[in-house]
Amino acid sequence: MGGEIDSQVAFRYMKELSFERRSGSPEEKKAASLIAGYLRKMGIKPRAERFGVDVFSFKDAVFEVAAPYKKKYKVWPVGYSKATPKGGILAPLVYIDNPNPATFSDVQGKIVMMEGGFTSKSYKALVENKAKGFIRISAPDRLVYGKLSHTFPKKFGQIPGVTIGYEDSLEIISKGATHGKLISEIGTRKGVSQNVVAEIRGRRLPDEVIIVCGHYDSVVWSPGATDNAAGSALALELASYFSKFPPARTLRFIWFGCEEVGLVGSFSYVEKHKKEMKKVKMVLNLDVGGSLIGRITAVVTGNEKLKNYIEVLGKETGAIGSVVGDIYSSDSIPFAEYGIPSLNLYRVGGGTSYIHTKGDSLIHCGPSAFEAIGKVALEFLKRTANAVEFPFEGGLPTDIQKKLKEYITERSGRSYEYKGDEK
Ligand SMILES: [Zn+2]
Structure with a gap:
C-alpha cells in the first residue's frame, strides 16, 4: 500500500482553520462547514450531528x-x-x-x-x-x-x-x-454546536470501527492554531489517504465541537451512540500539533500491550519522543468510560506554550511539523485497521480507571460509571 500523508496539504488546512472558533459560536460553525467542504472534495460524504450546549x-x-x-x-x-x-x-x-x-x-x-x-x-x-x-x-x-x-x-x-x-x-x-x-x-444562553462525522467503510470487517478524532473549536481570543486546527488538519489528511486506500475495518473520522468547554461534543456523541460503542475497537485522538519546534508524545490510555506496541512503533518510525500510559484531557475521555482504549498523539514544544491564549497562532507553525506525526498516525492506522485479527482487547487497567473516574467527577463535574470490561 503506497502513499504518505502530504504535510503541505495538512498545513494548508491548518492555516485555513486558524481563526477564533469559540465553542458554540458562528465561527465554530464556519469551521465545521470548511471541514465538511474539504471532505466533499475528497469524495467523502460528511454529516453534521448537532447537540445543545450552554454558550456564554x-x-x-x-x-x-x-x-x-x-x-x-x-x-x-x-x-x-x-x-x-x-x-x-x-x-x-x-x-x-x-x-x-x-x-x-x-x-x-x-x-x-x-x-x-x-x-x-x-x-x-x-x-x-x-x-x-x-x-x-x-x-x-x-x-x-x-x-x-x-x-x-x-x-x-x-x-x-x-x-x-x-x-x-x-x-x-x-x-x-x-x-x-x-x-x-x-450571560449564558442555550446554543447549538455540531460534530462533523465522516466514515470510510471497512472492506472486510465493516462492523469493527476505529475512531480518528480531534476537536475543531478554540477558546476565547485564540486562533487555536496548535490547539487544535493542527489535529483537525491531520485528521483531514488521514481521511483523504484512506479514502483512496480503504482498509479492512471501518474508519470513522470525527471533528468534535465544544471540546474546550468540557468535552461537550464528544460526551454528547458517546451518549447518542452508546449502543454502538461495543463496535469501537480503538480511538486515535489528535489534539495539539503543528508547532515547528517540538517533539511527539504518545499518551496511551490502555493496557501494557498497547503501550509496548506504541513504543515499538516509535522505534521503528523514529518519530515518537516519549510514550506514557495515562489519560489525556481531551475527546478520548468519554470513550474511555466505555473501556475503549486510545492513542493520543500530540506534538508539544515551541508554540504550544501559548495554548489557550491569543498567541496560539500560525507564526509558530509550518508544514514540517506534520511529517513525523503524520508518519506515526498513518502507520498506526494502516496496521490496526488492516490487521487480520484486531491486536488489542477492550477494557482499561484499574490504575487508568481510577484516574478517569477522578477526571470525570472532579474536573468535568459529571457522574461516572465505568462500562468497559473488568480487567
Ligand atoms: Zn485541544
Missing part, C-alpha cells in the same frame, strides 16, 4: 481596589460565572494560596483571589461557604482565558468570577489591598 458571552468587567488605595484594573468574566448586579459588589478581598475546600472555610462575604483552576470539590466549597465572588490569576506574560466546567453552575450554584492579568494581581497583593469592587457583565 461577556462584555465588560472591572475590579476596583477600594482600600487601602484606589485603582481600577481591567479583568475578564470567567466563562459560566454569574454577572454582578449593575453597580457591582463591594467586599473584602482575600488572597488564598491553595484553592481547596479547607482553605475556603473563611470566605463568607469576601472576594477570593487565587491562582489555578477549580475542581468540583473546591468550586462547591467556595459557593457553599458563601464567597461573594472570585478572581483567577492568569499566567505570567500571557492572558489565559478562564472558564468553569459548564456543569458546575447547575450543580453547585453560580457566583461572579473574573480573570486578572498576573502583573496586576502582583500589584494588588504586594500593595496589600483589603477591599474592592467587582463589576462583571456576562
